[in-house]
Amino acid sequence: MFELCWVNTKTNKGEVIIMEITIKARAKINLTLDVVGRLPDGYHEVEMVMQALELHDTLTLRSQEEGIAIACDHPQVPTGEGNLVYRCARALQQATGIDRGVHITIDKRLPVAAGLAGGSSNGAAALIGLNKLWNLGLTREQLMEIGVTLGADIPFCILGGTALAKGKGEKLTPLQGIKGLPVVLVNPPMGVSTAEVYKNFDGAKVSHRPNIRAMIDALASGDCRGVVDNLGNVLETVTLEMHPEIAIIKVELLAAGALGVLMSGSGPTVFAITTSQEEGAKIAQRLTHRGAVFVTSTS
Ligand code: ATP
Numbered sequence: 001m002f003e004l005c006w007v008n009t010k011t012n013k014g015e016v017i018i019m020e021i022t023i024k025a026r027a028k029i030n031l032t033l034d035v036v037g038r039l040p041d042g043y044h045e046v047e048m049v050m051q052a053l054e055l056h057d058t059l060t061l062r063s064q065e066e067g068i069a070i071a072c073d074h075p076q077v078p079t080g081e082g083n084l085v086y087r088c089a090r091a092l093q094q095a096t097g098i099d100r101g102v103h104i105t106i107d108k109r110l111p112v113a114a115g116l117a118g119g120s121s122n123g124a125a126a127l128i129g130l131n132k133l134w135n136l137g138l139t140r141e142q143l144m145e146i147g148v149t150l151g152a153d154i155p156f157c158i159l160g161g162t163a164l165a166k167g168k169g170e171k172l173t174p175l176q177g178i179k180g181l182p183v184v185l186v187n188p189p190m191g192v193s194t195a196e197v198y199k200n201f202d203g204a205k206v207s208h209r210p211n212i213r214a215m216i217d218a219l220a221s222g223d224c225r226g227v228v229d230n231l232g233n234v235l236e237t238v239t240l241e242m243h244p245e246i247a248i249i250k251v252e253l254l255a256a257g258a259l260g261v262l263m264s265g266s267g268p269t270v271f272a273i274t275t276s277q278e279e280g281a282k283i284a285q286r287l288t289h290r291g292a293v294f295v296t297s298t299s
Contacts, residue, residue, distance in 0.1 A: 021061045024057075026054065026299055027118065028052050045167065046168065057109050061104050062105075064100075065101055076112040084123035092134075152169040156169065162178075175219055178298060183297055185269055185292075203234075214230045227273065238266075258272035
């Protein structure tokens with residue numbers, strides 16, 4: 001999921017020291033999301049097909065002697081301990097005993113509290129970047145183990161691509177995905193609390209559950225039509241009732257020519273799969289009155 005965009009190094013007595021790393025933190029959507037039960041700790045047990053997107057925030061990690069400092073100019077993103085990036089950096093320090101510090105700048109493009117795992121992907125990018133910056137040599141699995149203690153979506157954000165997620169979303173099976181599928185996102189200007197959506201979820205109100213097997217098969221055979229036909233998210237039963245505008249956005253996207261539409265995660269962002277990037281740009285243009293729009297593709 002992560003590309004190191006840029007690495008700035010210096011040499012000290014023949015040793016190459018990484019001073020600064022710039023890394024992408026990609027958004028995710030859920031091609032399917034089903035709630036299949038309750039876990040012993042009271043959490044909802046989910047089954048979902050997760051898909052990373054090209055759309056991303058950018059994190060710049062600069063080595064410093066001590067302390068963790070976060071800079072982000074988005075008004076809804078905390079820069080202290082409330083930031084997942086801060087908590088991931090501290091968890092990594094605690095797990096490894098390293099005493100180095102870091103200054104992290106988050107260039108935020110992803111809408112916040114949108115159902116796109118913005119915070120989780122930032123946290124995951126911080127874990128991957130700091131592993132390099134601090135030269136820790138941890139494996140991807142070790143980073144996932146640290147990440148999952150701070151958020152169930154973080155392991156997927158570390159893995160990237162396409163994956164089946166079970167449990168709370170942390171039990172992952174990588175899937176063959178379709179890269180480059182054109183996607184339009186419409187993010188209406190309302191924040192949705194993931195916890196509140198799950199709290200209000202009532203399985204009895206679900207009339208249609210996504211066919212995850214059919215989605216996996218469609219992805220494996222590169223069948224875009226099959227992907228579109230099998231999109232499904234049971235959390236729509238909660239969030240669309242709270243915010244009927246989301247249903248209107250879905251209708252408007254389809255009327256504008258989208259092949260298929262679905263709310264991502266607990267919402268409120270709606271994504272549309274389109275025939276091409278050009279068609280996606282035209283569709284996005286027609287939805288600008290509904291909120292922030294993005295034209296992107298699967299990664
Ligand atoms: P998910 O899809 O995992 O539910 P989301 O996209 O709905 O996530 P986020 O963008 O992660 O939601 O934001 C949820 C909350 O997390 C926000 O209220 C925000 O203040 C807080 N937060 C903490 N760290 C970050 C971060 N690095 N980026 C964005 N939000 C963050």
